[in-house]
Amino acid sequence: MSRKWLIKNGTFAVMNPEKPVINGYMLVENDRILYIGETLPEGAEGEGVESFDGSGLLFLPGLVNTHGHAAMSLLRGYGDDLALQVWLQEKMWPMEAKFTSEDVYHGTALSVLEMLKGGTTTFLDMYDHMDQVGKVAQESGIRAVLTRGVIGLCPPEVQTAKLQDAVSFAKQWHGAADGRITAMMSPHAPYTCPPDYIEKIVQAAHDLDLPLHTHMSETRAEVEQNVRDYGVRPVEHLLKVGLFSRPSLVAHAVHLTDEEIAILAEHHVGVSHNPGSNLKLASGVARVVDLLKAGVTVSLGTDGPASNNNLDMLEEIRLAALIHKGVSGDPTAVPALEALKMGTEYGAKSLFLPEVGRLEAGMKADFIALNVEQAHFLPKTDYISHTVYSAGAKDVEHVWVDGRQVVKHGECLTLDEERIRFEAQKAFEGLLAR
Numbered sequence: 001m002s003r004k005w006l007i008k009n010g011t012f013a014v015m016n017p018e019k020p021v022i023n024g025y026m027l028v029e030n031d032r033i034l035y036i037g038e039t040l041p042e043g044a045e046g047e048g049v050e051s052f053d054g055s056g057l058l059f060l061p062g063l064v065n066t067h068g069h070a071a072m073s074l075l076r077g078y079g080d081d082l083a084l085q086v087w088l089q090e091k092m093w094p095m096e097a098k099f100t101s102e103d104v105y106h107g108t109a110l111s112v113l114e115m116l117k118g119g120t121t122t123f124l125d126m127y128d129h130m131d132q133v134g135k136v137a138q139e140s141g142i143r144a145v146l147t148r149g150v151i152g153l154c155p156p157e158v159q160t161a162k163l164q165d166a167v168s169f170a171k172q173w174h175g176a177a178d179g180r181i182t183a184m185m186s187p188h189a190p191y192t193c194p195p196d197y198i199e200k201i202v203q204a205a206h207d208l209d210l211p212l213h214t215h216m217s218e219t220r221a222e223v224e225q226n227v228r229d230y231g232v233r234p235v236e237h238l239l240k241v242g243l244f245s246r247p248s249l250v251a252h253a254v255h256l257t258d259e260e261i262a263i264l265a266e267h268h269v270g271v272s273h274n275p276g277s278n279l280k281l282a283s284g285v286a287r288v289v290d291l292l293k294a295g296v297t298v299s300l301g302t303d304g305p306a307s308n309n310n311l312d313m314l315e316e317i318r319l320a321a322l323i324h325k326g327v328s329g330d331p332t333a334v335p336a337l338e339a340l341k342m343g344t345e346y347g348a349k350s351l352f353l354p355e356v357g358r359l360e361a362g363m364k365a366d367f368i369a370l371n372v373e374q375a376h377f378l379p380k381t382d383y384i385s386h387t388v389y390s391a392g393a394k395d396v397e398h399v400w401v402d403g404r405q406v407v408k409h410g411e412c413l414t415l416d417e418e419r420i421r422f423e424a425q426k427a428f429e430g431l432l433a434r
């Protein structure tokens with residue numbers, strides 16, 4: 001049965017450069033936006049059309065988190081203030097080796113709860129035990145791009161088994177949950193996957209017609225090691241092993257030369273910029289201004305909750321708008337509207353979701369409403385500025401994904417919050433005890 005509803009008296013971030021915010025109406029039918037504009041279209045208020053009072057609310061496209069490891073919420077606060085390689089090898093990997101499917105389920109549920117309540121309607125997740133992540137995505141109503149990340153520092157038969165796992169996961173879940181779930185293929189990083197293994201993963205992505213995702217050039221040490229081991233920097237290395245022969249998205253991309261930026265632009269490689277994680281692990285500051293100037297699609301990711309340590313995309317948007325000003329000494333770098341697009345429109349583009357990321361007729365009904373009747377949203381002037389420089393996850397009042405309301409007045413309708421918090425704490429204690 002078709003359901004139509006009309007939002008009246010709302011303020012909408014349509015993000016057109018000439019007029020980024022409009023006051024007016026949005027008509028939604030099932031999973032799609034039918035109309036958005038300043039005037040009420042003829043017949044829009046007809047019989048059977050529910051109406052929704054949008055006053056006091058600012059409607060934005062749902063936020064898109066393009067890189068993370070949701071289950072790592074179980075390791076939040078476990079191993080802070082360390083460099084990436086120490087943090088991974090001494091803290092994360094030994095604990096993650098003990099993760100069961102149940103742990104991944106509970107950790108992911110905790111993260112998805114946090115993301116939905118904070119206005120994230122789409123997330124990318126690179127992890128292991130991905131069936132559990134698929135299950136949480138299915139149950140919660142969130143949109144998800146899922147990929148079984150593989151670390152290839154293991155004997156050939158284990159490599160083969162992991163790749164097989166990634167392939168069967170992708171086959172089973174690509175297009176699942178009414179199309180809300182799509183899949184990608186992921187070598188974890190050039191420093192954890194030998195070149196011939198990356199080539200096999202790329203071949204599998206070709207066979208499945210799926211995009212690729214990987215960590216790349218996150219730290220200076222990793223780039224130096226790549227040069228020592230393979231004679232070239234990571235971008236040229238990934239180009240050689242064929243990764244950029246398919247649509248692809250790389251996470252971090254902090255340490256880049258001009259030549260590398262040109263290669264990324266030429267091959268339409270998206271970059272998931274993770275400012276919070278990069279600051280916390282002291283990885284450096286990505287050359288976002290230069291990437292954008294070169295025409296690279298730059299989106300935003302939180303990375304895992306153990307290196308951030310929250311999943312507040314409004315915070316990443318603010319960091320992206322602030323850091324590049326501070327580092328370049330140019331206050332016009334990454335203006336507010338550009339930062340907000342990185343967290344929405346460019347995120348959707350990076351994840352190959354052409355129907356997501358903008359409030360526009362014909363697009364999927366993935367959108368959020370902030371409660372702007374609060375001190376930090378006054379005066380009622382520039383709501384793009386207020387969203388980027390003043391808002392946070394706690395301002396999210398309502399969330400819809402695929403036309404379905406999943407958060408109402410700050411409460412998640414699809415997940416049992418109390419149970420999820422209880423299970424996550426229990427799972428962490430179980431990990432410590434094993």
Ligand SMILES: N[C@@H](CCSC[C@H]1O[C@@H](n2cnc3c(=O)[nH]cnc32)[C@H](O)[C@@H]1O)C(=O)O
Binds near residue numbers: 096
């Ligand atoms: N355990 C899997 C690989 C999981 S992929 C996700 C991995 O990314 C790791 N990770 C999380 N954040 C970062 C980061 O910032 N850089 C590199 N790796 C990360 C995380 O610890 C996890 O092991 C296997 O069987 O091969």
Ligand SMILES: [Zn+2]
Binds near residue numbers: 067069215251303
């Ligand atoms: Zn990561």
